Structure formats: structure tokens, C-alpha cells
Amino acid sequence: MPATDGKKRLTVRLKSTPQKQTPDNRQDVELLRQAVRAIQAGSSNSHKFSLEVLFSSVQGQVEAQQGPALHALLDAEFSVWAAAEVAALATHLALDTTTFLQRVVALWEHYSHHLDLIRPVFLYLDRAYVVGKPGTLSVFQLGLQQLRCHMEALPHVHNRIVDSLLQLVEAERSGEAVTRHLLKHTVAMLTNLRLYEDGARDMLLSSATQYYSREGSTLINELDLAAYLVHCERRLAEEYDRCEAYLGLSLRRPLKSILDQCLLEAHMSSILDGTRQLLASCQEQDLGRLYSMCNRIGALAGLRLVYRGYIRSAGSEFVTDEHKEDEMVARMLRFRRDMQSVLHNSFANHADFALALKEGFEACLNSRADKPAELIAKYLDSILRRGSKAGAQDSSLEEVLDAALALFRYVQGKDVFEAFYKRILSRRLLMGRSASMDAEKLCISKIKAECGPQFTNQLEGMLKDIEISSDIMSGYKQYVAAQPASAGVDMNVLVLTSGFWPSYRAFECLLPSELLRAQKEFADYYLSKHGGRKLAWHGTSSNCVVRAHFPLGVKELQASLHQATILLLFNESEQLSFSDVQAAIKLEETELRRTLASLSLAKEKVLRKEPAGSDISPKDVFRFNEKYTSKLYRVKINNLQMQDSDEDSKKTNEQVLQDRFHQIDAAVVRIMKMRKTLSHNLLLGELASQLRFPVGQSDVKKRIESLIDREYLQRVEHGYEYLA
Incomplete structure (x- = not known):
């Protein structure tokens, strides 16, 4: 009856399970053999065999403990089949490479397809017999093993397949068009037959090694370095694409190693020799490519040495060029800006390369004793005379000062810089040539941050004197305005503290009476405000x-x-x-x-x-x-x-040298007073850490001899002893 609730009901009728018949063993085996042969041959009669009947026959054989016999039957049938297929392929060895591989691929597709058709028939054999027998091959693997065995039995066939694969791969490397799907299916066949990993893969890698060794040896001499690096980069991308397309991802790493070895490591000496040209022209993209490659093969140390060596040699050319001394600092600043750009954009700001840049500039700037320090001081003078106009369109005055002081940081003879900067600053202030007192203070603050307050104490005192003098002159002008009989000369006086300012040679000069009277008026005013002080007039800078x-x-x-x-x-x-x-x-x-x-x-x-x-x-x-x-x-x-003038520079350098002698004497006495006894080498080390300038051994020996003569020290067996 229909359901009263309006819902449909699903009715399932179960088929009765037929009674199991006792199989005829010989008939079932023959039936299965004929079915396998029909499937292998692709016969049109293969559809006459019912899968249900065949499956039932296999099940009956297995349950009747005939699994080993059935497995052996399949092994024998597959052997005959595989032998026939390989023998047929052997008749096509004379074909051209592409056509031959087409035959190989056709064989593989036919063979694997029909194995896929046989496998469902013997599925029960795999599940009930093979699974319980470790080491026993499944039906599909059994078919592959027989094909592999007969391939190996005819090595000329197997070798021709691998050779054909190698020829087409090399042809593609040489720029020829190849049919990639043939290569992909060939590699798939060899992989499934375990012939790829067991031979073909090694031959592919050996072929790649030979190919790229020849290519590297040829191109390293034909191409410039930039083009060669682009070629290396392109080759790696091509090999990666080849692995994606048909060679297999497992070959990516070994092919990369081959490329690195044959194209880079084998020619690293030539590559590093050509790196100087890339640095000279600041080819940042090519240098970045080289850095990436050197990083990949662990050759950054060599690239770092080239980078440091180039900075040292190229920078030394600028420093030692006496004909262009006036341009030295500007040239070095441009050079440093270029090398910093390379460091940032090409070398990823690597800490070792940053240290190489520092070492290179220290070496080149100190390749000419003391002169760079003098020229940096003069360059800062030109900057501070122009003030804000000194900055380029894309940089401020502060950035210009930072760049110049960055060079100063590399200079060892900082006392030379101090002497010249002090002398030039005094001239700039006395002659009113400074563009801005704010700029002067900014520069001195940066020098102070670099060298400490003791270094800039006198420089700051000079600026303070100028500011105080301005206040003094304001009061003096009010004083003059109140005097009915003043000299009538508009005079501005700078009152300077003698300890802060460099000494200038004073020339006696008989001044006009108007100026002498103005001097007396100012002296009377000043001394009335500051009793106990003494004024000494210096007209040299007036x-x-x-x-x-x-x-x-x-x-x-x-x-x-x-x-x-x-x-x-x-x-x-x-x-x-x-x-x-x-x-x-x-x-x-x-x-x-x-x-x-x-x-x-x-x-x-x-x-x-x-x-x-x-x-x-x-x-x-x-x-x-x-x-x-x-x-x-x-x-x-x-x-x-x-x-x-050259004479002024010479006098300043002589004064610096004399000051250095005094500093060496003081440092030696200070060290020996604390240590009492010390060897010569240890004393040199202590001096190097305390002095602001490079110490020559000959200079130290002379100063020690002087101190011994003055009975501050005496020689002992292993060095020197302090005499209290």
C-alpha cells in the first residue's frame, strides 16, 4: 500500500548470493592466460572475457592456495610480452633520434596502458596474496620489472634510449627546438623502470658537466664579465625550467652545483680580476648579480678582498695625485658615495663588506702621511664659507658636513687636522668670512662627537670669544656715543683669549694717529670693565x-x-x-x-x-x-x-711634529709610571692605543733615548724601567 504520510519509501531488493562452485583449476588458469594474452595483444576479442568471471577465477585460485602458481604464470607471460616489445624496439635503432624516441614513447604508453587493464583482473591476487608476502611484487610492478630486465638484457637498446635523451637535452641547451613531451615521457618511462636513478641520471649530470665545462672555458674569454654573469644567471634559470618540464625536480640541486662549479668556481680568478672594472664603472646590477653568485658558492671572502683592494688602490691614486690636491677631498667624497652605493645596492650592506670599505678608505687616506688631514680641513673651510649654498640640490649642509667628516674619521693623523682646522677657523672668524655661526657650531659639534670634548675645547673657545666680543662692542659703542671728543673712527675690536687662538707673528707697525687714539679709547673702556687683564694688539689679522x-x-x-x-x-x-x-x-x-x-x-x-x-x-x-x-x-x-702658502703649511706641520714629540714623551712617562717595567713591544702597543696619530718605531726609539738621557727611564734586561 502507498504510504499515508506522503513520503516516498526506498525499497532495496537483495540478490541472492549464488552458490560457490568448485572451480576447475586447469580451466581457470587457461582462461586467465588467454585473457592476459588478449589484453597484451590489444585483441578485439578481449571484451568477450567477463571481468566478473575473471575476477572470480583469480579469487578461486588464491583461495585454493594457488597464489604462487598464478603469480609465476603472470611473471612468465610478462617476460614473453616484454621480450617481444623490446625486440621490436631494437629493430628501430637506425632511426633518427626524435623518431626513435617516438617509438620508445609509443612502446611505453602501450605497455603501461595494458598493464593498467590487467591489474584490475588480478586485484584479488594483490590484496590476498602479495600483501602478505613481503618482497613479492604486485602485478603492475611485476610487469615493469620484466620490461626493465629485458631492457637491461639488450644494453644497446637501453643505451640508445639514454643517448637519444642526452642528445636532445644537449641540443636544447645549444638553442635548438626539441619536442619536450617526448623527453618528458622518456624520463617518465626510465623513472618507472628504475633506470633513471640507476644510470641515466648520472649520465645526464656527466653530460651537463662536460657541456658547461666547455662552454665556461670558451665564454670566459669571449664575453666581458657583465655579459658572462648574465649568461650564468640565464643558464641556471634554463636548467630549473628544464627540471620543471621533464628532467625532474630531483636534478635541480645537482645541476645547480654543476653550473656553479663549471661556470663560476672554475673561473673565479678571472671573474674576480674583472670585478675591478665593474667597480670602476659602478655597475651595481651586475655587482649585485656577482654578489649573489659568490654568496651561493661561498666565495664572498674573495669578492670582499677585491672590493677592499679596489678602494685602496683607486683611492690612493686620488690621495697621491699632487697635481690635483685641491680636488682630492671632492674626488674622495664622490668615490666614497659610489662605493657606499655599491655596498647598499649590490652587497646587501653585508657587515664584512662594510668593514672592507672602512679598511680600504683607511688604507688609501693614510697612504700619504698627514696631507689628507690638511686637505679635509681646507675643504671644510670652503664649505663653511659658503654655508647653505654648499649643499647640493639633493643634500643639506649637514649632509655635506657629515660626508666630509666621514673621511676625517678614516684619517689617523687627527692632530694634523686639529692644527689646520684651528688655524683656518681663526682666519675665517677674524676675517668675517664665515657664512653662519650656526654652521660653525654644527661642524664643531660633529667633530666633538667624533673625537671628544678635549679635541674641540679650543675651537669652542674661539666661537665663544667671537660671541663675547659682539657683546663687548655693543657696550663700547654706547660708551663712544656718550664721549664728546671720541676719535671718530668706526672700529670693531675682537677680544680673544690667547690660549684658544693660534699664534700669529706680530709685526711692529707705526699706525696713523687716528687709529692710535681709537685703540686707546677702547683699551680705557675695556680695562675699566675688566680690571687685571692685559690687552695685546695684533694688527696682522686686522x-x-x-x-x-x-x-x-x-x-x-x-x-x-x-x-x-x-x-x-x-x-x-x-x-x-x-x-x-x-x-x-x-x-x-x-x-x-x-x-x-x-x-x-x-x-x-x-x-x-x-x-x-x-x-x-x-x-x-x-x-x-x-x-x-x-x-x-x-x-x-x-x-x-x-x-x-706652502710655507705656512710647512710651519704648521713642523709644529704638529714638535707637539707629537711632546705627546710621545708624556705618554711614555705616564705608561711607565703606572707599569714600572715594560718590554719594548708592549710599550709600543700601549702607545698606539693612547695616541691620536700613527707612531713610527724610529720616532719612539728617539723619544725613549731622550727620556733615558734625561733620567726618566733606564734600560733593563727585558725592556725599560721607570725611575721615580
Whole structure:
């Protein structure tokens, strides 16, 4: 009856299980043999065999303890089948490589397909018999084993298959087009037959080694390094793609090792030799490629040595080029910027390469003793004269200072830098040539952070003197305004602490009465405010503005104090001889010659010299140049006596050397007083750690001899002993 609840019901009728019949063993075996042969042959009669009947026959055989016999039957049938297939393939050995592999692939597809058809028939044999017998092959594996055995029995067939595979792989490496699916199916067959890992794989790797060894030896001489590295990178990508396509992922690692060995490691000497050219032209992409490859093969140490060596040699060329000394710092800054860019963009900021950069710049900057320190000080002077204008479009003044001081950090003779910077800073401040006091303070603060407060104590004192002098002059001007009978000279005085400033040679000069009166007024004012102090006037660094009335126009001449004093003499006389000028101002002869040369032989010839010539002699006569003219209203007269010269540099270096002797003496006494006795080598080590400049052994020996003579030390058996 239909269901009353409106829901459909599912009715399942069970088929009755037929009664198991006692099998006829011989008939079943023959039936199974015929079925296997029909499937192997691909016969159209194979469909006449019922899978249910065949399965039942296999089940009956296994349950009747005939599993071993049935397994042996399959083994025999597969052997005959495989032998026939391989023998048929042997008849096609003369075919070309591609056609032959097509035959191989066809054999494999036919064989494996029909094995897949046989396997379901004997599924019960695999489940009930093979599983319980460790080491016994399944039906499918049994078929593969027979094919493998007959392949190995005919080595000329097997070898031709592998050779064909190698030929096509090498042809593809050489740029020829190949049918990749043939290669893929060939490799799949060899893999399934366990012939790939057991022979073919090694032959593939051996072939790759030979191919890339030949290629590497040829191309390393034909291509430039950049092109060679691109080729190596492309080859690795090609091999990876080949592994993805048909060779198998298991070959990625060994092929990579072969490429690294044949293309890189075998030619690393030539590669590193060519690296200098990449560094010289800053080919960052190619250098990054080289870094990656060296990192992969563990050759970073060699690349690091080349990087450091290139910085040292190329930098030393800039440092030792005496013809371009003025450009040395600028060239080194550009060079360092390029090498830092390489470090960042190519070498991944690797700590070892950063250390190599530091070592390289230290070596090249100290390849010429003391001169780089002097030139860095002068470069900073040019920067601080220009102020914010010194910064490039993409960098600020602070960044420019940081770059220059980065070079200073590599210099060993920091005392030379200190001496020159102090001298140049004093000139810049006294002559009013500093663009900004803020910039001066910024620079000194950076030097202080680098070298400590003791290094910059005097420099900071100089800036402080300038600031205090400004306050003093404000009070002085109020004082002068209140005096009814002042000298009437607009004068600015800098009161400097003698211990902070470098010493300049003082020249006695008889000043005009107006200036002498102004000096006295200021001295009276200052000493009334600061009792107990002593003022010493230094006119060497002084400058004046003199208004000159030329027939062709009025000009303001910005001159030194000595120049202005000489010019004022021509208010009373139309011409003066050398001896007349010397008698009038009492200036030392050498300084007088230099000052007169700046007025009559330099660019702005406000005086005429007779007779004409390039030197100043005591017989010369000087006249006021009535024909002088200039496009400018205020004209600066070159102050030759303030210009830095080789003689000034020599004197500064001599002073530094003398100071070093004193510092070595003090350091030796300090060390020996603490240690009492010390060997010579240990004493050298202690000195190197305490002094701010490189210490030569010969200099130390001389200073020790001096200290022994002065009875600070005495020699003992293993070194020196301090004498209390």
C-alpha cells in the first residue's frame, strides 16, 4: 500500500548470493592466460572475457592456495610480452633520434596502458596474496620489472634510449627546438623502470658537466664579465625550467652545483680580476648579480678582498695625485658615495663588506702621511664659507658636513687636522668670512662627537670669544656715543683669549694717529670693565675699509691694516720710495715687500710701481694710480699676507711634529709610571692605543733615548724601567 504520510519509501531488493562452485583449476588458469594474452595483444576479442568471471577465477585460485602458481604464470607471460616489445624496439635503432624516441614513447604508453587493464583482473591476487608476502611484487610492478630486465638484457637498446635523451637535452641547451613531451615521457618511462636513478641520471649530470665545462672555458674569454654573469644567471634559470618540464625536480640541486662549479668556481680568478672594472664603472646590477653568485658558492671572502683592494688602490691614486690636491677631498667624497652605493645596492650592506670599505678608505687616506688631514680641513673651510649654498640640490649642509667628516674619521693623523682646522677657523672668524655661526657650531659639534670634548675645547673657545666680543662692542659703542671728543673712527675690536687662538707673528707697525687714539679709547673702556687683564694688539689679522677718491670715481677699498696704513701715506705725498714707506710706518722689510706687492702687482693695482717689474726692490718708487678703475664700488684688495702658502703649511706641520714629540714623551712617562717595567713591544702597543696619530718605531726609539738621557727611564734586561 502507498504510504499515508506522503513520503516516498526506498525499497532495496537483495540478490541472492549464488552458490560457490568448485572451480576447475586447469580451466581457470587457461582462461586467465588467454585473457592476459588478449589484453597484451590489444585483441578485439578481449571484451568477450567477463571481468566478473575473471575476477572470480583469480579469487578461486588464491583461495585454493594457488597464489604462487598464478603469480609465476603472470611473471612468465610478462617476460614473453616484454621480450617481444623490446625486440621490436631494437629493430628501430637506425632511426633518427626524435623518431626513435617516438617509438620508445609509443612502446611505453602501450605497455603501461595494458598493464593498467590487467591489474584490475588480478586485484584479488594483490590484496590476498602479495600483501602478505613481503618482497613479492604486485602485478603492475611485476610487469615493469620484466620490461626493465629485458631492457637491461639488450644494453644497446637501453643505451640508445639514454643517448637519444642526452642528445636532445644537449641540443636544447645549444638553442635548438626539441619536442619536450617526448623527453618528458622518456624520463617518465626510465623513472618507472628504475633506470633513471640507476644510470641515466648520472649520465645526464656527466653530460651537463662536460657541456658547461666547455662552454665556461670558451665564454670566459669571449664575453666581458657583465655579459658572462648574465649568461650564468640565464643558464641556471634554463636548467630549473628544464627540471620543471621533464628532467625532474630531483636534478635541480645537482645541476645547480654543476653550473656553479663549471661556470663560476672554475673561473673565479678571472671573474674576480674583472670585478675591478665593474667597480670602476659602478655597475651595481651586475655587482649585485656577482654578489649573489659568490654568496651561493661561498666565495664572498674573495669578492670582499677585491672590493677592499679596489678602494685602496683607486683611492690612493686620488690621495697621491699632487697635481690635483685641491680636488682630492671632492674626488674622495664622490668615490666614497659610489662605493657606499655599491655596498647598499649590490652587497646587501653585508657587515664584512662594510668593514672592507672602512679598511680600504683607511688604507688609501693614510697612504700619504698627514696631507689628507690638511686637505679635509681646507675643504671644510670652503664649505663653511659658503654655508647653505654648499649643499647640493639633493643634500643639506649637514649632509655635506657629515660626508666630509666621514673621511676625517678614516684619517689617523687627527692632530694634523686639529692644527689646520684651528688655524683656518681663526682666519675665517677674524676675517668675517664665515657664512653662519650656526654652521660653525654644527661642524664643531660633529667633530666633538667624533673625537671628544678635549679635541674641540679650543675651537669652542674661539666661537665663544667671537660671541663675547659682539657683546663687548655693543657696550663700547654706547660708551663712544656718550664721549664728546671720541676719535671718530668706526672700529670693531675682537677680544680673544690667547690660549684658544693660534699664534700669529706680530709685526711692529707705526699706525696713523687716528687709529692710535681709537685703540686707546677702547683699551680705557675695556680695562675699566675688566680690571687685571692685559690687552695685546695684533694688527696682522686686522682689516679696514678706506674710501679712495680716484679721478675716475670714488671707491671703497677693503684692505688689511698694513695696506690701509700705506695708502693713507699718499694723502700727504704723490710719490714715495720704498725706503720712505719703511721709514714712515716702521714695518719689517719682508712684510713691507709683500704688502706693497699686493697694492701694486696684484689684480687691483691701486698704486703704480716704477720701474715696472714683477718684484719689489728697495729702489722702487710708488705713486697713487690715478687711472685706476673698477666696475665695483667696494673693491677687495687681495690680502697676500693672510693667504695660506706652502710655507705656512710647512710651519704648521713642523709644529704638529714638535707637539707629537711632546705627546710621545708624556705618554711614555705616564705608561711607565703606572707599569714600572715594560718590554719594548708592549710599550709600543700601549702607545698606539693612547695616541691620536700613527707612531713610527724610529720616532719612539728617539723619544725613549731622550727620556733615558734625561733620567726618566733606564734600560733593563727585558725592556725599560721607570725611575721615580
